[in-house]
Every structure is written in C-alpha cells, then in structure tokens.
Amino acid sequence: MLTNERHEFILNMLAEKQTIKIQDVVDATAASESTIRRDLTELENQQKLERVFGGAVLPDRNLMEQSVSDKSTQHLQEKIRLAKFAATFVQDGDSVYLDAGTTTFQMIPFLKDKDITVVTNGLTHVDSLNEHGITTYLTGGLMKSRTGALVGAQTVQSLQNYRFDRCFLGVNGIHEEYGYTTPDPEEAAVKRLASSLSRKAYVLADHSKYNKVSFAKIMDLAAAVMVVDRMPDDLLAILEKKTTVKVES
Amino acid sequence: MLTNERHEFILNMLAEKQTIKIQDVVDATAASESTIRRDLTELENQQKLERVFGGAVLPDRNLMEQSVSDKSTQHLQEKIRLAKFAATFVQDGDSVYLDAGTTTFQMIPFLKDKDITVVTNGLTHVDSLNEHGITTYLTGGLMKSRTGALVGAQTVQSLQNYRFDRCFLGVNGIHEEYGYTTPDPEEAAVKRLASSLSRKAYVLADHSKYNKVSFAKIMDLAAAVMVVDRMPDDLLAILEKKTTVKVES
DNA sequence: TTGTTTTTGAATGAATTTAATCGTTTTTGA
DNA sequence: TCAAAAACGATTAAATTCATTCAAAAACAA
Known part of the structure; x- marks a missing residue:
C-alpha cells in the first residue's frame, strides 16, 4: 500500500x-x-x-464551520437557498464585495464557476473562496474574534481603494423607518461604506429579520436591493415602496 | 507493446x-x-x-497540498526552538509585525502572555493569534493561496499606516553578498517595507538557509538582526561583520 | 546488408521508506 | 499513591524504490 x-x-x-x-x-x-x-x-x-x-x-x-453547525444558526437550509438566489445576480467580470457573515458565506459555492474578483472583510470566507478558485482580496483591519470580521479604521481605508459592481451584505434588522441595522457600529460603518462604493448593493435577509431593529444603523432601505425569502404580502407592499425587493422561491 | x-x-x-x-x-x-x-x-x-x-x-x-508539504517533524522541532528564542526579544507594550510563514507562525504560542499588538500579513496566523488572545490586525491585500500570505499593492498601502517596534521575517536565502532573498518578488516587497517601518527588524532562519540565494532580494544583511540556530563558526565570523547575529542554543 | 539511432533491460549505488528495538512518558486501575 | 500496562519518540537496521549508466536489442535509413 x-x-x-x-x-x-x-x-x-x-x-x-x-x-x-x-x-x-x-x-x-x-x-x-x-x-x-x-x-x-x-x-x-x-x-x-x-x-x-x-x-x-x-x-x-474553523470559526465558520463551527457557527454553521451551531444550533444557534437557525434556518440553515433557508439561508443556503437565499444565498443561491442572491448568487444569480452576479455576472462574469463583476468585482464583488462579500460581507462577513453566515448568509453571504453560503453564497461562495454558487460563485464557483463565475469569472469574478471578490473583496471581503470576512476572515472565515477566505478558505472557502480559495477552495472554489476565486480570486480574493482581503481588506485590512482589526480582527474581531467573535465574528471573524475585519473592522475599524484600517478596514475603512482599505476599502477606499476599491470600487465594486455588486456588494452583498448581511444585516440583523430590517425596518421600514429605521432601515438596515446591525449590532456593532464598526461593522455598520464598514457595510455602509462598502455599499456606497458599489454600483449595486444587495442586502440578504431571511424572514426572521423583518421589523427588527438592532443598535447600529447601516443605511436606509433605499440604499440597497433587498434579497429575501418568503415574505408576507402586506409587508412586501410596504417595503416595495421604499426599495426593490427580490423574493426567492 | x-x-x-x-x-x-x-x-x-x-x-x-x-x-x-x-x-x-x-x-x-x-x-x-x-x-x-x-x-x-x-x-x-x-x-x-x-x-x-x-x-x-x-x-x-488539490493544489492546497503542496503548500503545507513539509513533513519532517525534525525540521518542525527546530523551527519551534528557533521561534521560541525569537519570541524572547518581544517586550510588553511592543507593536510587532509578524511575517507570513511557518517559522514566524511558531512564535505565536510564545507571545501568549505578552501585552502586545500584532500586525500580520499571514492568513494562517490569525486563528492562532486569536486563540492566544493577542490583539491582531491584518494587512489587506491579495490572497496567495499557496503560501497563505497577503501581498500586492493593497498590502503595501495597508502597511504604511503602521509603525512597529519589532518585525519578524522569514526568508529563503541568506548570503553574505546577496543579502536576504525569497522566491516571490511581491512577498519580498512586503517584507522589505515592513522592516523599514520597524525600529528593529529580525530575520529568522534555520541552518538550511545559509549561503542560499533565492530569486527576489529583500534587503542587505545589515538591515536586520539575524536569528539563527546552530551555525558553523567560520560562517558566523563572516556574517557578524555584516550584522548582529543571535544564535540559539 | 551495414551503419546509425532509438528503445529496452539489467546492474549499481544512492536515497527513501519501513520495521524493529529500546528507554521514557503517560495512562490505567487497584 | 503506586505499579503495571500501554503508548510514545528516537534510533538504527533492513527493505524497497530510485536515478543513472551502459550494453544489448530493436527499429530505422541508406
């Protein structure tokens, strides 16, 4: 042998x-x-x-595998479906910003055969991006051990050097009035900047985020296309007055 | 046939x-x-x-294999000894640049109880740094899948924002005349810049690197303190004319 | 046929991997 | 806590595989 x-x-x-x-x-x-x-x-x-x-x-x-198999990461299958749906918006030649987070992480396998360049602040993303043969740039910055995200002044400065065709963000709360929110102000700042550097920004959110408000505001709803799974019709009607909503299924 | x-x-x-x-x-x-x-x-x-x-x-x-192909435990043990020795030069309060590479990686456990801030371009380092509770900044840049290092213009620019007390670099060749060398020019540029931003630079090299010359020159011998394991006396005499040499053992 | 080139097979010593041994360390269980 | 048992790393010897060389065989050309 x-x-x-x-x-x-x-x-x-x-x-x-x-x-x-x-x-x-x-x-x-x-x-x-x-x-x-x-x-x-x-x-x-x-x-x-x-x-x-x-x-x-x-x-x-590694961190992402742990959190993915973690019981606290609910609705994994739904997240994967949503991620797959979001990945369909990516086209060959795009430069893409991929936010840290579990939902955006699930997009990676579906980006495999596309000819794109990815920039991310998600440390947990790089191994997977690499495995799928995707050219990847990492932003600089301070490592937040809990989320595996890079944040802070250095991250902001790194980002300034890029312009994106598309940008995919995860959020913790979506609210008609308060917009997109997330718990950490530093991460919020990074997300905000990334979307402003992007021709087209997408926010990925499953239904558990609707009408939730978290501590730090990222931006108004109108600043990004919302990519969601199932959504009640009445809520959809309200949100569609504010921004484009892409519903998976 | x-x-x-x-x-x-x-x-x-x-x-x-x-x-x-x-x-x-x-x-x-x-x-x-x-x-x-x-x-x-x-x-x-x-x-x-x-x-x-x-x-x-x-x-x-899978091409990941080749990157981590060193299989000798012997070699690894020597690297750990050298790394431990190098770590003794780090003092509380230092800001430290840690180069990507296996030898510098081995330093991390020995930095555990020091009150320091680390900046690194080594993706493989961050998990370990995190586990040991060390405040860590990552440079930005293009991910080189083979070595797990971040390189390129973005890395260089990220680095400009920092100043270091100490900087620890790995190299592939040490030569009296040709100085410190490494195979990849982009990595060489990053190493060169990091050392120039540092009050004190250290190059870690085991005996297999002596009198070797690799493709890309990083800098002259005098630009860094050499941290080595055992070394023949005659060679030591020659190198000590050029720079400080710290011999472990 | 004759001479030349290419391919093949065998031999050799070097390099690498494997197996066995031995003293030490760790675990187990009384 | 202590002693026996199991597992360990290190060392060394044996076995296997490797690259190189060279001569024989085969294929080829004239």
Missing part, C-alpha cells in the same frame, strides 16, 4: 469514525506501528487531524 | 484505480521496471500524472 493510499485511508477512517486508535489502523492496513505513527505525525503537520494519546481525532473546525 | 500503447495503458489503469504501483504496472504490461519508470517520468513531464514514491497518482488532487 502506497503512502498516499495509506494517508487517504486513514483520513477516510477518521472521517467515518471521528476518532481512531493507532492499533485499529495498524490492523486495518497491515503496516507497522512505526509507519502509522509516522503517517499520523505527518498528517497532523498538515493539519488534517489532531493526535491524541493512543490515536487521533478530527481537527478543530 | 509500443510506447504509445503502454502510455495509454498506464493512464487508463491510473484513471481506473486512482493510484498505481510501479510493480503492478510492470506485472500488467510485461515490460521491464526501467521502461515503466521511464514511462512514468515522461508522463509526469506531460502533467498526465504525478509520481509518488512507489508509483503514481492522478495529478492536482
């Missing part, structure tokens, strides 16, 4: 069973214990797994 | 089994081992397959 095969085998075994014992791997591969040990240290160096006494476990997931 | 036929045969076999062993091909074709080896070398040059020890695999499984 070739080294690569063994490595693949070990990783598959690990993916299937979550944790593996060295002896089990030895028995399953007919290689010596030394060899398996060497394999495990090598795979650990590649961050493909994490060694523990007696075997190995799956590595720590 | 004609050469072309053999090549076809090998590629089919590979397409079917994903991984092939040289001996299996020899048995299946009744050609000699030498011949099969020649075939594989040739096919690899045509990028039709990738050779591995003992056989061959399909090419470009």
Whole structure:
C-alpha cells in the first residue's frame, strides 16, 4: 500500500469514525506501528487531524464551520437557498464585495464557476473562496474574534481603494423607518461604506429579520436591493415602496 | 507493446484505480521496471500524472497540498526552538509585525502572555493569534493561496499606516553578498517595507538557509538582526561583520 | 546488408521508506 | 499513591524504490 493510499485511508477512517486508535489502523492496513505513527505525525503537520494519546481525532473546525453547525444558526437550509438566489445576480467580470457573515458565506459555492474578483472583510470566507478558485482580496483591519470580521479604521481605508459592481451584505434588522441595522457600529460603518462604493448593493435577509431593529444603523432601505425569502404580502407592499425587493422561491 | 500503447495503458489503469504501483504496472504490461519508470517520468513531464514514491497518482488532487508539504517533524522541532528564542526579544507594550510563514507562525504560542499588538500579513496566523488572545490586525491585500500570505499593492498601502517596534521575517536565502532573498518578488516587497517601518527588524532562519540565494532580494544583511540556530563558526565570523547575529542554543 | 539511432533491460549505488528495538512518558486501575 | 500496562519518540537496521549508466536489442535509413 502506497503512502498516499495509506494517508487517504486513514483520513477516510477518521472521517467515518471521528476518532481512531493507532492499533485499529495498524490492523486495518497491515503496516507497522512505526509507519502509522509516522503517517499520523505527518498528517497532523498538515493539519488534517489532531493526535491524541493512543490515536487521533478530527481537527478543530474553523470559526465558520463551527457557527454553521451551531444550533444557534437557525434556518440553515433557508439561508443556503437565499444565498443561491442572491448568487444569480452576479455576472462574469463583476468585482464583488462579500460581507462577513453566515448568509453571504453560503453564497461562495454558487460563485464557483463565475469569472469574478471578490473583496471581503470576512476572515472565515477566505478558505472557502480559495477552495472554489476565486480570486480574493482581503481588506485590512482589526480582527474581531467573535465574528471573524475585519473592522475599524484600517478596514475603512482599505476599502477606499476599491470600487465594486455588486456588494452583498448581511444585516440583523430590517425596518421600514429605521432601515438596515446591525449590532456593532464598526461593522455598520464598514457595510455602509462598502455599499456606497458599489454600483449595486444587495442586502440578504431571511424572514426572521423583518421589523427588527438592532443598535447600529447601516443605511436606509433605499440604499440597497433587498434579497429575501418568503415574505408576507402586506409587508412586501410596504417595503416595495421604499426599495426593490427580490423574493426567492 | 509500443510506447504509445503502454502510455495509454498506464493512464487508463491510473484513471481506473486512482493510484498505481510501479510493480503492478510492470506485472500488467510485461515490460521491464526501467521502461515503466521511464514511462512514468515522461508522463509526469506531460502533467498526465504525478509520481509518488512507489508509483503514481492522478495529478492536482488539490493544489492546497503542496503548500503545507513539509513533513519532517525534525525540521518542525527546530523551527519551534528557533521561534521560541525569537519570541524572547518581544517586550510588553511592543507593536510587532509578524511575517507570513511557518517559522514566524511558531512564535505565536510564545507571545501568549505578552501585552502586545500584532500586525500580520499571514492568513494562517490569525486563528492562532486569536486563540492566544493577542490583539491582531491584518494587512489587506491579495490572497496567495499557496503560501497563505497577503501581498500586492493593497498590502503595501495597508502597511504604511503602521509603525512597529519589532518585525519578524522569514526568508529563503541568506548570503553574505546577496543579502536576504525569497522566491516571490511581491512577498519580498512586503517584507522589505515592513522592516523599514520597524525600529528593529529580525530575520529568522534555520541552518538550511545559509549561503542560499533565492530569486527576489529583500534587503542587505545589515538591515536586520539575524536569528539563527546552530551555525558553523567560520560562517558566523563572516556574517557578524555584516550584522548582529543571535544564535540559539 | 551495414551503419546509425532509438528503445529496452539489467546492474549499481544512492536515497527513501519501513520495521524493529529500546528507554521514557503517560495512562490505567487497584 | 503506586505499579503495571500501554503508548510514545528516537534510533538504527533492513527493505524497497530510485536515478543513472551502459550494453544489448530493436527499429530505422541508406
């Protein structure tokens, strides 16, 4: 059995069973214990797994994967559907700003085959963007560990160097009077600037955001096209007086 | 069996089994081992397959692999020792630039209890910095998927906003005459600028870098303090005429 | 046929991977 | 807490694979 095969085998075994014992791997591969040990240290160096006494476990997931599988991230399927819908607005040749956040994150797989350049302030986005072969620029700035977003004066300044065809933002609240809002004023500032640098701005919001108001105002409703999933007709009628609303489904 | 036929045969076999062993091909074709080896070398040059020890695999499984391909634990341990040593130069209150790269990455755990602010262009660094509770700014810029570094004009501009007390750089070559060198000119430009913005610059290099010259020059030896592990006395004598050398051990 | 070029196969020593050993560290369970 | 058992890293020897070289065989051209 070739080294690569063994490595693949070990990783598959690990993916299937979550944790593996060295002896089990030895028995399953007919290689010596030394060899398996060497394999495990090598795979650990590649961050493909994490060694523990007696075997190995799956590595720590990154921030976005954690939050995606987190119970607090509700409506995942709906977010994915919404993200897919939003991605249809992106065209070849576009330069796109992708805001940090879980919904925009879900757009990435659907951008795969488009010939675009992406700028993002979402640290958690870059690995995925990279995996999907998308040319990616990151804004500078201070890392907010909780959300994995870059914010602050440096982020604002970085952004000034770009102009976008389209910009996709996540928000926490949508309200007829108070506009788009989000909890963190610094993130709000970044979102506001990004949209102002963009020919066309889109706000992605699932129905749980309707008529909510969060602390920091980003901008008025009219400043962006609203991309939403199902929405009550009466609310839709009200919002459509303020801005364009694209309803998925 | 004609050469072309053999090549076809090998590629089919590979397409079917994903991984092939040289001996299996020899048995299946009744050609000699030498011949099969020649075939594989040739096919690899045509990028039709990738050779591995003992056989061959399909090419470009994913190009992420190559970036983290260092498998020797030996090497890694030495890097950790060197990184630990380098970290002793950091003092409370410092603002520190941490270059992208594996050696500087290993410094992070040793910076844990220091009261510092870190700026880095290394995407791979941020999670670890975050885990260790270190205030971190990221430069902006284009993401190079191979090295996980941010480079380019935006990175340069981001950097201009900072001034550092100390800056820690990795390099690929150290040479008395040609100075510090690295393969990528864009990364070289970033390193050069970072060191010029720093009160004190340090270059981390293990012994495998001595007397090597890479494509892009970063700067002269005198522009940074050299932090190295063991070093032959005669070479040390030469380099110490050019700059300060801190030897770990 | 004869001479030339190309391909093949075998041999060699170097390089790499694997297996086994041994002293040390960690875990387990009484 | 202590001792036995299991797992560990490091070292070393064995086995396997590799690149190189060179001569024989085959293909080719004149």
